[in-house]
Amino acid sequence: xxxxxxxxxxxxxxxxxxxxxxxxxxxxxxxxxxxxxxxxxxxxxxxxxxxxxxxxxxxxxxxxxxxxxxxxxxxxxxxxxxxxxxxxxxxxxxxxxxxxxxxxxxxxxxxxxxxxxxxxxxxxxxxxxxxxxxxxxxxxxxxxxxxxxxxxxxxxxxxxxxxxxxxxxxxxxxxxxxxxxxxxxxxxxxxxxxxxxxxxxxxxxxxxxxxxxxxxxxxxxxxxxxxxxxxxxxxx
Amino acid sequence: xxxxxxxxxxxxxxxxxxxxxxxxxxxxxxxxxxxxxxxxxxxxxxxxxxxxxxxxxxxxxxxxxxxxxxxxxxxxxxxxxxxxxxxxxxxxxxxxxxxxxxxxxxxxxxxxxxxxxxxxxxxxxxxxxxxxxxxxxxxxxxxxxxxxxxxxxxxxxxxxxxxxxxxxxxxxxxxxxxxxxxxxxxxxxxxxxxxxxxxxxxxxxxxxxxxxxxxxxxxxxxxxxxxxxxxxxxxxxxxxxxxxxxxxxxxxxxxxxxxxxxxxxxxxxxxxxxxxxxxxxxxxxxxxxxxxxxxxxxxxxxxxxxx
Numbered sequence: 001x002x003x004x005x006x007x008x009x010x011x012x013x014x015x016x017x018x019x020x021x022x023x024x025x026x027x028x029x030x031x032x033x034x035x036x037x038x039x040x041x042x043x044x045x046x047x048x049x050x051x052x053x054x055x056x057x058x059x060x061x062x063x064x065x066x067x068x069x070x071x072x073x074x075x076x077x078x079x080x081x082x083x084x085x086x087x088x089x090x091x092x093x094x095x096x097x098x099x100x101x102x103x104x105x106x107x108x109x110x111x112x113x114x115x116x117x118x119x120x121x122x123x124x125x126x127x128x129x130x131x132x133x134x135x136x137x138x139x140x141x142x143x144x145x146x147x148x149x150x151x152x153x154x155x156x157x158x159x160x161x162x163x164x165x166x167x168x169x170x171x172x173x174x175x176x177x178x179x180x181x182x183x184x185x186x187x188x189x190x191x192x193x194x195x196x197x198x199x200x201x202x203x204x205x206x207x208x209x210x211x212x213x214x215x216x217x218x219x220x221x222x223x224x225x226x227x228x229x230x231x232x233x234x235x236x
Numbered sequence: 237x238x239x240x241x242x243x244x245x246x247x248x249x250x251x252x253x254x255x256x257x258x259x260x261x262x263x264x265x266x267x268x269x270x271x272x273x274x275x276x277x278x279x280x281x282x283x284x285x286x287x288x289x290x291x292x293x294x295x296x297x298x299x300x301x302x303x304x305x306x307x308x309x310x311x312x313x314x315x316x317x318x319x320x321x322x323x324x325x326x327x328x329x330x331x332x333x334x335x336x337x338x339x340x341x342x343x344x345x346x347x348x349x350x351x352x353x354x355x356x357x358x359x360x361x362x363x364x365x366x367x368x369x370x371x372x373x374x375x376x377x378x379x380x381x382x383x384x385x386x387x388x389x390x391x392x393x394x395x396x397x398x399x400x401x402x403x404x405x406x407x408x409x410x411x412x413x414x415x416x417x418x419x420x421x422x423x424x425x426x427x428x429x430x431x432x433x434x435x436x437x438x439x440x441x442x443x444x445x446x447x448x449x450x451x452x453x454x455x456x457x458x459x460x461x462x463x464x465x466x467x468x469x470x471x472x473x474x475x476x477x478x479x480x481x482x483x484x485x486x487x488x489x490x491x492x493x494x495x496x497x498x499x500x501x502x503x504x505x506x507x508x509x510x511x512x513x514x515x516x517x518x519x520x521x522x523x524x525x526x527x528x529x530x531x532x533x534x535x536x537x538x539x540x541x542x543x
Contacts, residue, residue, distance in 0.1 A: 178349055181372055184390030184408040188425035191445040195465045211486055215530050
């Protein structure tokens with residue numbers, strides 16, 4: 001029993017404590033004469049020293065084994081998940097990433113929707129909206145002769161810019177999304193773009209159509225959610 | 237050991253599906269274990285409280301969650317590749333689980349979509365609340381008294397007999413909800429929404445290009461908002477039900493069966509110019525129903541008896 005052995009060696013003395021303190025350095029090759037000297041006098045500490053020296057010898061004599069490929073794959077997957085291999089992101093996306101602690105709520109969606117929702121719902125009403133954005137007009141081809149009053153409406157312009165920035169970030173990152181997932185996102189975006197064009201065209205015809213305005217607001221918010229959700233997917 | 241891995245004091249983690257690495261972890265982290273190897277079916281049973289929170293983050297594959305009477309979580313996972321693991325995190329460390337997090341974990345980012353596929357079959361206590369993210373896989377949830385939050389990107393979601401707050405989102409997949417009695421929120425962009433025998437009093441549903449089908453009664457005190465863009469909205473309900481109806485479509489039509497004897501509101505003139513709308517009350521109007529579409533057609537019809 002080590003305890004008995006220790007008692008035989010005269011119990012735990014101040015010299016034993018010094019031995020303990022210096023043992024690790026001694027085993028690593030440092031000059032610590034007190035360790036060897038104390039081991040010759042204390043049977044318990046001598047046994048401890050010899051055991052540890054044997055362990056060090058055994059460890060050094062073993063060849064280093066190459067970990068299986070699975071271990072490296074796991075390490076790589078972990079690093080990849082932590083973003084170690086990711087290409088630099090745009091400032092917009094990096095800003096959105098600051099909110100990832102809110103996961104699993106789509107963080108980017110949250111940030112974007114807060115901004116866009118605030119602009120749409122809290123800003124000036126779209127009462128002066130007469131004209132879809134030039135970008136959307138070009139896509140739809142339905143309102144080529146519209147006036148330019150809508151493009152000047154601050155809330156509308158701000159919202160369109162916000163969504164446009166999200167879309168640009170998405171286009172930069174979309175190659176990182178699995179093809180089938182990307183197809184679903186694209187299908188959703190196409191549907192929402194179509195809805196936005198339809199609502200804007202409707203408002204062009206009926207400027208005071210409050211339901212069309214609500215639909216337009218909802219479509220922009222939904223589009224921001226979809227884009228932000230897609231951006232979050234690229235960050236996983 | 238505990239000092240180096242303090243999180244292990246309150247968390248149990250198990251890694252399923254990777255024998256080599258899990259074996260290594262057994263040496264390093266005694267609180268991690270190995271359940272099975274390779275692309276195979278793995279089963280695990282976890283003792284739980286009657287109301288645990290269970291979250292699952294999958295990538296692709298089918299997820300089925302069913303409530304049962306036992307205070308246990310029974311997990312069956314089937315991976316398609318040995319380079320995919322299932323991480324199981326259980327909290328607290330000792331005693332019945334209050335939280336269980338399941339995560340599909342591909343070891344190799346270059347795995348194909350098919351190789352990342354993992355199917356799950358979960359039996360959970362009836363009182364469980366679940367949160368499921370399965371971007372490219374079908375999700376089916378049955379018989380829960382807790383809350384359920386379900387997200388998918390392109391796959392269908394089917395939910396039945398959930399009593400807690402139900403929040404379901406699928407961008408492109410259809411959503412089918414049957415006999416759920418809690419607050420229901422269902423959102424899609426391209427998918428259609430189907431509600432059968434609803435048993436709750438609060439429902440908000442919206443989709444952009446999908447259609448909405450509602451089959452069942454509107455309960456007293458309930459508020460139901462069904463909204464889409466260019467799909468149809470089909471409501472099949474009892475003509476003698478007690479509800480107040482507001483139906484409007486900007487570009488489409490509102491069509492109701494003649495047997496619905498709805499009393500038009502006194503000031504039911506639509507605020508939409510040229511839109512087709514109807515506002516009226518059936519019986520004493522105990523429920524509030526709002527049906528809105530941009531260019532779809534809204535139908536209000538008698539509920540089929542065989543449903």
